[in-house]
Amino acid sequence: MQSFNSHTGLVVPFERENVDTDQIIPKQFLKRIERTGYGEFLFYDWRFQSDGKPNRSFILNAPEYAGATVLVAGRNFGCGSSREHAVWALRDYGFRALIAPSFADIFTTNSAKNGLLLVTLSPAQIRDLMTRAQRGAFELTVNLESCTVSSADGFSAQFAIDPFTRTSLLLGQDEIGMTLQHEAEISEYEKSHC
């Protein structure tokens, strides 16, 4: 897994709540057996018209947000289906960090396994970020070492994150390998319970 230490990138304001993983990556793109190549299908039904041409009114198609790597969204981002493909699509498209008032549980876990940092801030802070990002050309630095989000124009916030998720992201570690180090305890558990 790619580690996450600090990242500075263009912010896209995504003013929607309850964005479900069916929207992030529609089901017709879940039939692949690889982990890569999902970026072109990200938000497919919103991003493209039924004739396959880009939907000009969709924010990711706006030229000023081309190359955005930080997405600011409304509450409960990533709800619904457990499909990890949603995270693969966001990463493959180029996003490194998402900032919202809250995220759905399974999506949170899936993000942590793929080097995608989820930052939870208050609704007021999110509104502030949305306003700044809507002016365009707004860059944020998300620093996981110091757990801070900051911009050159003066936005600054501290965020809380589960310590295990933080360490995993900072080190980009192989979690399966870590669990396998507890082989003796797992075998012991199996002897007494299974």
Add this chain to the structure above:
Amino acid sequence: MARTLFEKIWDNHVVCSGPEGSSILYIDLHLVHEVTSPQAFEGLRIAGRRVRRPESTFATMDHNVPTTHETRSFITDVLALSQVEALRKNCREFGIELFDLDSPNQGIVHVIGPELGLTQPGRTIVCGDSHTSTHGAFGALAFGIGTSEVEHVLATQCLVQKKPKTMSVSFSGIPAAGVTSKDMILALIARIGIDGATGHVIEYLGDAVRALSMEARMTICNMSIEAGARAGMIAPDEITFAYLRGRRFAPQGNAWEKAESYWRSLSTDSGARFDTTVEIDAAALAPFVTWGTNPGMATPVNGKIPDPDGASSDSERNACLRALEYMALKPGTRIEDIPVDRVFIGSCTNARLEDIRAAARVIKGYRISRQVQGLVVPGSQNVKHAAEREGLDRIFVEAGFEWRESGCSMCLAMNPDKLNPGERCASTSNRNFEGRQGAGGRTHLVSPAMAAAAAVAGHFVDVRNWQYK
């Protein structure tokens, strides 16, 4: 110290404490399907790892499979076929029992687990599917995981977890005839919102829950995820034991006695505390119908489409406007005046024998409306054959429904069963997200009886007033 049902199962599965406040949790049963597993098996191969406990791992194919008899053994969608073949190969290579398309036990993963007796009280159960919460109906701790965690469980039989919070949802009273467990769970989600239970494991309590069959309990637990919950659970009782006894993987003989006595300890102690509590009067509930694009946008069938101007915040108003635009509905429209084009009876929420029976009872002696196309997709081959033995398939076919082979079908439209753009569907499934049943399709979630009644009437009707023939 007094503990909740969840805490008892959690404590019993902690192998050791993990890094930084996490726990390494042992997983008793891992269910696998074709869509979320290929990358996990590939990960094992790349790392040179094996499946730690193939005997605790079971697989089937359900999401992308066609549901007509003719197309089932000859999948023309090359991508779907490659997933099905990958699962066959992975199960062979890693020694996992697979209920393949020609198996009498094939079906939707959350229907066959209970049916085969794999789902048992006190177990930890995971699957790469958010509706794994279904299995909590047996007093198991069951939750959906992503593909990376599927790989983790395959390799280690464990997961690194942070202990979730607990929520009790108590349904008092006894619901009116025609009001089902689907209506109870839709009422809960409408009340607390689709993120109302995020970070929590829900335990369902109360007289209305105790009175439910196992099938009906599974419907409630199934949709716990639609309230954002990690899992939903119901303590096991005589109804649970009667359902399980004699099933293929259920304990037999002395092992059953021993298991049952342990299962009887699996209920929340008096005095145990929940982080959050919710109370709902089930006796006051009407059948529910969703009108929007998430399962929390629901109203009683005798209600109306809400007015966005009545929303409590700007963001809620915008979400409501957006949903009404997608659904092509106007504020103030009576739910019963909404016509439907399609009716889908199926999915891991409502495709068990009891659901099929409830719909058949409504349909019997009627024909479905001329403008409605109806589809019944049993949850498993076992459900299908049991329904056919009772002659239920004939009731549906004579009424004008199509009677299909088992699979996820139009719940998520990853297979040939889908809505066309603009079509409106009364569906017994679990999600009414934009495009869920097909790009541009419009989904209204209801119970099986409500779906059947809508098929006959051509629009939503209150099934409490149904004239049964």
